[in-house]
Amino acid sequence: MKLTLHVWRQKAANDPGTFEKHNVEADEHMSFLEMLDVLNQTLIEQKKEPIAFEHDCREGICGACSMMINGRPHGPLNGTTACQLHMRHFKDGDQIWIEPFRAKAFKVVRDLVVDRSSFDRIIQAGGFISVNTGQAVDGNTIPIEKERSSSSMDAAACIGCGACVAACPNGSAMLFTAAKAAHLGILPQGEVEEDRRVLSMVTQMDKEGFGRCSNTYACEAECPKEISVTNIARLNRAYLKASLRSDL
Amino acid sequence: MKILDGKVPPGPIAEKWENYKSTIPLVAPNNKRRLDVIVIGTGLAGASAAASFGELGYNVKCFSFHDSPRRAHSIAAQGGINAAKNYQNDGDSVHRLFYDTIKGGDYRSREGNVHRLAEVSTNIIDQCVAQGVPFAREYGGLLENRSFGGVQVSRTFYARGQTGQQLLLGAYQALSRQIGLGTVDMYNRHEMMDIVMVDGKARGIIARNLLTGKLERHSAHCVVMATGGYGNVYYLSTNAMLCNVSAAWRAVRQGAYMANPCFTQIHPTCIPVSGDYQSKLTLMSESLRNDGRVWVPKRKEDAEAIRQGKKSPNDLKEEDRDYYLERRYPAFGNLVPRDVASRAAKVACDEGFGVNPTGLAVYLDFAAAIQRYGLSEANTQGNKNPDAETIRILGEAKVEELYGNLFEMYEKITGDNPYKTPMMIYPAIHYTMGGLWVDYNLETNIPGLFALGECNFSDHGANRLGASALMQGLADGYFVIPYTIGTFLSNDIRTSRFSADSEAFMAAEKAVDDRLKGLMNIKGNQSVETFHRKLGHIMWNYCGMARNAEGLEKARTLIRALREEFYKDVFIPGTDNDFNPELEKAYRVSDFLEMGEIMILDAYNRNESCGGHFREEYQSEEGEAQRNDDAYTYVAAWEWKDTSTEPVMHKEELKFENVELKTRSYK
Numbered sequence: 001m002k003l004t005l006h007v008w009r010q011k012a013a014n015d016p017g018t019f020e021k022h023n024v025e026a027d028e029h030m031s032f033l034e035m036l037d038v039l040n041q042t043l044i045e046q047k048k049e050p051i052a053f054e055h056d057c058r059e060g061i062c063g064a065c066s067m068m069i070n071g072r073p074h075g076p077l078n079g080t081t082a083c084q085l086h087m088r089h090f091k092d093g094d095q096i097w098i099e100p101f102r103a104k105a106f107k108v109v110r111d112l113v114v115d116r117s118s119f120d121r122i123i124q125a126g127g128f129i130s131v132n133t134g135q136a137v138d139g140n141t142i143p144i145e146k147e148r149s150s151s152s153m154d155a156a157a158c159i160g161c162g163a164c165v166a167a168c169p170n171g172s173a174m175l176f177t178a179a180k181a182a183h184l185g186i187l188p189q190g191e192v193e194e195d196r197r198v199l200s201m202v203t204q205m206d207k208e209g210f211g212r213c214s215n216t217y218a219c220e221a222e223c224p225k226e227i228s229v230t231n232i233a234r235l236n237r238a239y240l241k242a243s244l245r246s247d248l
Numbered sequence: 249m250k251i252l253d254g255k256v257p258p259g260p261i262a263e264k265w266e267n268y269k270s271t272i273p274l275v276a277p278n279n280k281r282r283l284d285v286i287v288i289g290t291g292l293a294g295a296s297a298a299a300s301f302g303e304l305g306y307n308v309k310c311f312s313f314h315d316s317p318r319r320a321h322s323i324a325a326q327g328g329i330n331a332a333k334n335y336q337n338d339g340d341s342v343h344r345l346f347y348d349t350i351k352g353g354d355y356r357s358r359e360g361n362v363h364r365l366a367e368v369s370t371n372i373i374d375q376c377v378a379q380g381v382p383f384a385r386e387y388g389g390l391l392e393n394r395s396f397g398g399v400q401v402s403r404t405f406y407a408r409g410q411t412g413q414q415l416l417l418g419a420y421q422a423l424s425r426q427i428g429l430g431t432v433d434m435y436n437r438h439e440m441m442d443i444v445m446v447d448g449k450a451r452g453i454i455a456r457n458l459l460t461g462k463l464e465r466h467s468a469h470c471v472v473m474a475t476g477g478y479g480n481v482y483y484l485s486t487n488a489m490l491c492n493v494s495a496a497w498r499a500v501r502q503g504a505y506m507a508n509p510c511f512t513q514i515h516p517t518c519i520p521v522s523g524d525y526q527s528k529l530t531l532m533s534e535s536l537r538n539d540g541r542v543w544v545p546k547r548k549e550d551a552e553a554i555r556q557g558k559k560s561p562n563d564l565k566e567e568d569r570d571y572y573l574e575r576r577y578p579a580f581g582n583l584v585p586r587d588v589a590s591r592a593a594k595v596a597c598d599e600g601f602g603v604n605p606t607g608l609a610v611y612l613d614f615a616a617a618i619q620r621y622g623l624s625e626a627n628t629q630g631n632k633n634p635d636a637e638t639i640r641i642l643g644e645a646k647v648e649e650l651y652g653n654l655f656e657m658y659e660k661i662t663g664d665n666p667y668k669t670p671m672m673i674y675p676a677i678h679y680t681m682g683g684l685w686v687d688y689n690l691e692t693n694i695p696g697l698f699a700l701g702e703c704n705f706s707d708h709g710a711n712r713l714g715a716s717a718l719m720q721g722l723a724d725g726y727f728v729i730p731y732t733i734g735t736f737l738s739n740d741i742r743t744s745r746f747s748a749d750s751e752a753f754m755a756a757e758k759a760v761d762d763r764l765k766g767l768m769n770i771k772g773n774q775s776v777e778t779f780h781r782k783l784g785h786i787m788w789n790y791c792g793m794a795r796n797a798e799g800l801e802k803a804r805t806l807i808r809a810l811r812e813e814f815y816k817d818v819f820i821p822g823t824d825n826d827f828n829p830e831l832e833k834a835y836r837v838s839d840f841l842e843m844g845e846i847m848i849l850d851a852y853n854r855n856e857s858c859g860g861h862f863r864e865e866y867q868s869e870e871g872e873a874q875r876n877d878d879a880y881t882y883v884a885a886w887e888w889k890d891t892s893t894e895p896v897m898h899k900e901e902l903k904f905e906n907v908e909l910k911t912r913s914y915k
Contacts, residue, residue: 056319057319057324061413086661086663134727136371145389189379
């Protein structure tokens with residue numbers, strides 16, 4: 001199939017950036033990123049700068065790939081990262097617009113690569129259970145209801161790609177933050193420090209320049225791991241409860 | 249040639265670690281604060297080590313070439329992690345896990361290390377549960393297990409099909425906690441370019457800030473490498489795109505030995521290659537072999553008709569299918585170890601029974617499992633006489649619960665629905681058992697340089713069992729290195745911090761800079777990718793699933809010629825003092841071009857078939873691997889100076905005092 005790509009090119013964060021047009025020939029069995037590999041190979045052969053984009057596992061789990069494809073984070077397929085998107089979902093003659101994830105807290109590094117280190121800092125603020133190596137008791141001394149463990153796993157499936165932020169009109173990181181708070185807070189091991197955790201993670205999230213959540217649910221719709229907005233409701237409750245405490 | 253000492257402590261195997269642990273010199277808390285440790289890599293081994301060092305009070309600098317420590321390739325492990333908990337009461341024990349691992353590794357690993365691994369396996373599960381890893385649970389709330397290839401007990405713990413992700417997030421969170429507390433300085437998007445040696449010891453690194461291209465000098469009292477395996481030397485593998493050997497290879501160029509480099513693992517269940525543009529291969533978890541049955545058509549005509557699209561697999565009756573693993577290995581059936589399953593698939597395809605257009609694929613079929621689960625589920629619901637449709641619906645629901653994400657991934661990539669037609673699979677490079685030579689302390693032959701996880705060679709011998717990579721990464725990081733590093737650092741409590749401006753550091757930085765400028769200045773005509781693909785072809789064709797002396801000789805000539813061509817004709821766009829992913833690829837490929845040669849040499853030297861190393865000259869009449877224990881019960885540790893000096897092989901003799909060397913049989 002023949003496609004016309006409009007790819008965002010931007011040298012650095014303070015560079016204005018622009019769309020660049022490329023005609024490519026693709027095979028329906030290729031992944032979207034392999035289609036970009038082929039284009040990059042052509043650019044290199046012409047001694048031009050290839051398009052910079054982040055990628056690694058190409059199995060939809062590392063969370064490195066991050067691009068808007070026709071206005072949607074990771075492209076048109078629900079529950080699918082850009083690396084798992086295959087060209088059979090496009091047709092001959094399509095125009096495809098490719099842009100970086102855009103948000104105040106995600107500065108552009110180059111072309112489609114953005115800086116998502118703000119996510120790491122939210123986790124560093126409290127997205128963990130405070131247990132040192134060697135302090136653990138036998139795994140089976142903490143029985144956990146199957147359903148409870150399963151909802152924790154649903155939230156823990158987050159790959160930290162940032163699609164939720166890119167999808168949100170406010171550039172909010174609520175789904176990312178809420179998913180981590182839920183993963184840990186649902187489990188008995190993580191319940192102990194939940195109040196402290198949600199307060200510090202939310203404070204850090206605000207400090208990073210992410211916007212407020214106004215319940216558009218765009219994050220859930222675009223999340224490649226289909227993480228539910230009920231986690232946000234849960235975080236709001238947990239945050240309210242924690243902020244009523246006078247000792248924290 | 250030197251004879252290397254693995255420094256395994258004396259005493260009965262089950263007491264070695266316990267006794268040794270209580271005699272390792274300690275570093276007092278006030279001294280830990282004065283000692284700097286560099287950790288390279290943030291996969292399971294690196295993140296768990298860095299977090300544990302931080303908790304202990306060392307000053308840690310941790311480096312990752314990713315944008316975040318959460319992205320290392322450990323994250324992609326699907327199936328699970330082994331531990332000798334014996335929660336299932338099915339006869340498991342530390343000794344059995346030890347024995348299975350030694351046997352699975354075809355008697356080419358070090359007894360002492362493997363026993364220690366089996367011992368600490370149980371602590372890992374406890375630690376991960378405490379961190380909040382959401383392992384699968386039974387209705388009673390206790391931990392669930394499943395079985396994996398090469399063993400007859402259920403000892404694998406898992407978190408859906410995302411066990412690696414959940415374990416890595418556990419380690420990442422522990423590491424993040426230490427970063428927040430200020431005990432670990434995290435350097436994201438920084439790549440280790442070289443080790444800096446001061447008075448014969450590893451005392452720092454030269455790192456490249458990948459965003460700016462600037463070189464940085466970092467000093468420390470010791471350096472811990474957890475930089476993964478070298479599977480991407482084959483270009484196509486199940487490894488993530490950025491996995492590379494460069495950090496380990498730079499250590500080799502500084503004098504570290506590369507042990508058993510020819511021991512590479514080929515995973516039997518991967519999605520077959522679809523075209524020339526292919527950038528990587530995707531693994532389908534080994535756990536699928538619990539319920540999937542592997543088969544090819546019995547008749548070549550049927551295989552031919554399927555390849556041409558004239559027949560579909562569902563047209564073939566039961567008696568027209570050859571479930572070759574069940575036929576050849578009745579005791580283990582579809583759950584034979586990876587090396588055995590991979591070779592059997594190759595044999596079937598080489599004989600003309602392959603089932604996709606390229607002839608390089610076999611079926612992995614879930615119809616029987618769907619039937620079995622459906623019937624059992626219907627019975628549970630009180631329906632004693634279910635119709636076929638009910639059975640199918642209930643059976644598919646159970647299979648979805650077990651493997652849903654894998655089936656979905658398969659469908660996304662291939663466009664086929666594996667609930668309706670069998671999956672097509674073919675072996676692919678997945679893991680490398682070889683790696684930097686380390687002693688019992690996980691220290692390389694360079695004092696002060698340690699290697700953990702897939703980056704070292706020590707635990708898996710010639711073949712790794714499923715769900716053991718996660719176990720080893722976390723064992724090394726959480727429960728081994730925090731102790732054994734004391735053997736080195738306890739001698740350094742009076743050593744003050746090293747200046748990163750000393751002559752050694754300046755010279756190392758200049759050497760790196762010269763190397764990068766040299767690559768940029770080649771200004772040839774071919775992309776780095778082109779060379780990497782060519783290298784991959786050489787390695788896969790001559791040093792892949794089957795090897796022979798003639799092919800290996802040829803491969804060495806080819807790889808040397810390719811290396812020469814690379815240094816004449818590679819083209820790298822951009823500049824070296826800027827964000828430049830093509831330059832990163834270039835120096836990684838230049839290291840692969842040397843690593844490949846040492847793999848070939850090692851495969852040529854080892855005149856036997858064992859585990860993942862199959863030399864066609866050494867096989868039984870039935871096509872099973874033939875070891876030569878008299879001549880090759882040793883670790884080959886290679887010293888490589890530069891491309892113009894012939895590499896030297898050193899040996900560590902392997903002593904088996906607790907298991908009897910037998911022909912590995914899964915029949």
